[in-house]
Amino acid sequence: MKKTTFLGVAALTAATGWVARAAWGIPTQMGASRNEVQPYAALSPRYRDRKFHNTEPSSNFTPAAPGADSGLLKSLASRGSAGRPSSPIPLDTSAAPVDAGDAAVTWYGHSSVLVEVDGYRVLADPVWSKRVSPSATVGPARLHPAPVPLPSLPAVDAIVVSHDHYDHLDLETVKSLTRSQKAPFVVPIGIGAHLRRWKVPEERIIELDWNESTTIGDLVLTCTEARHFSGRSLVRDSTQWASWVFAGPKHRVFFGGDSGYTERFKNIGQTYGPFDLTLLPVGAYDVRWPDIHMNPEEAVRTHADLNRGDATRGVFVPIHWATFNLAFHAWSEPVVRLGTAAAEAGTTVVIPKPGGRVDALAKTPGSTWWEHLS
Incomplete structure (x- = not known):
């Protein structure tokens, strides 16, 4: 065999192995299919034409939106350097207090938070994996390690999820919490189908629609x-x-998860507010997708x-920034x-x-x- 032919076969074999590793486990990561979700989602009045809908419709992704600093290809080329800090991100590895406070939060990065309300603890959008992707080898990777190991968290009273995107609902984290915690998973309607696929016991799944x-x-x-x-695939909007x-009896916390701005927040404030603490997303925005972040x-x-x-009124703690490079703006912007x-x-x-x-x-x-990382 000629040397060039041998090298070509070796390269093809290596590439095939890399693709196989990148694709490993993707069907499980994707969770339930639309058909598995359908019986639960169909119970919601907001589920029409086999999908959920925003009250205020959102505009589509616009690659050349007015106001964009540069073209999409140029933005993609500069994304790696702009979206990363100049040196390692410092971590706080302090242990959680023995007793939960009245209105407090521990931020573990991105949207992962441990909320304390009147002595109760709620773990929201926990993601401890290295990547937020269906693949273990391809996709946005952490810019800093998880500050503490997941099993070291104190016992929580509820595990809450905002939606099923990979940076908010993570298979390996769910598996670990199923083993290490006893609290129920409280999720928007439809996401329970993912949890059932991942062997979370039925008695630990609570699905709710808006205002439930x-x-x-x-x-x-x-x-x-x-x-x-x-x-979690090419099919969109099958879960809420x-x-x-x-x-709690005395204090209130709002967890924004991930959202674009909507006038509906005024209604939430009038109905459920005011709040001692708000946890709101501030990152991964762009004029090309103005309504979803x-x-x-x-x-x-x-x-x-x-x-x-x-x-x-209250205290605002920002979330949805610093941990994964998901947009084109500078890291600390x-x-x-x-x-x-x-x-x-x-x-x-x-x-x-x-x-x-x-x-x-x-x-x-x-x-x-x-500031010194900008």
Whole structure:
């Protein structure tokens, strides 16, 4: 065999092996099929034509949207450097307090948070895997490690999911929590089908539609509206997406999960607010998809809407930034813009390191730890 032929066969074999490794486990990662979801989703009045819908329709992805800093190809080429910090992201590896507080949150990166409300603990959108992708070798990877091992978390009272995108619902994390925790998974309607496929016991699955609630002791968890979409494959919107209200006897926390700005947040504020603590997404925005991810200025506006027009009430902790490079903006741009907008509105913002805990009632100012990484 000629040397060039041998090298060609070797390269083809290596490429085939890489593709096989990249594709390994993808069907399981994708979760339930639309047909498996359908019997549960069809119970919702918001499910029409085999899909869920936003109250305010969202515009489609626009590659050359007016206001884009550059063309899509140029943005893709510069994404790697712009979307990463200049040096390693510092972590806070402190252990959780023995007793849950009245209104506090520990941010583990992206949208993964451990919320404390009147002595209860809610783990929301937990993602501990290296990548947020159906593939273990291809797709957005972490910019920092998980601050603490998942099994080291304290016992929680509920595990909440906002929607089924890979950066909010992670198979390996679900498997680990099924083993290490006893709490129910409280999810938007349709997502239970993914959990059933992944062997979560039926008695630990609670599915809710918008404005439906479940109670765990004195804690009320309410599924509320968001402006987003869902899907773990080419099929979109077969499961519901949501934000969440966690209400104890004395304190309330709002968890935004992932959403574009919507006037519907004013209704949520009037019905369920005001809030001691809001956890709102500030990253992965772009003018090419303006309606599904809010920008920092819209997040400040949302905080005010949720607090019945009072931007100065409560504490705002930003989520959905710093951990995965999912857009074209610079790594720290979300919190830089957030700081400016919050100062103008009089909103108290605290930005913890990944793993850091914020006590909303103490209103202790956070450091500007991200500045030297910009």
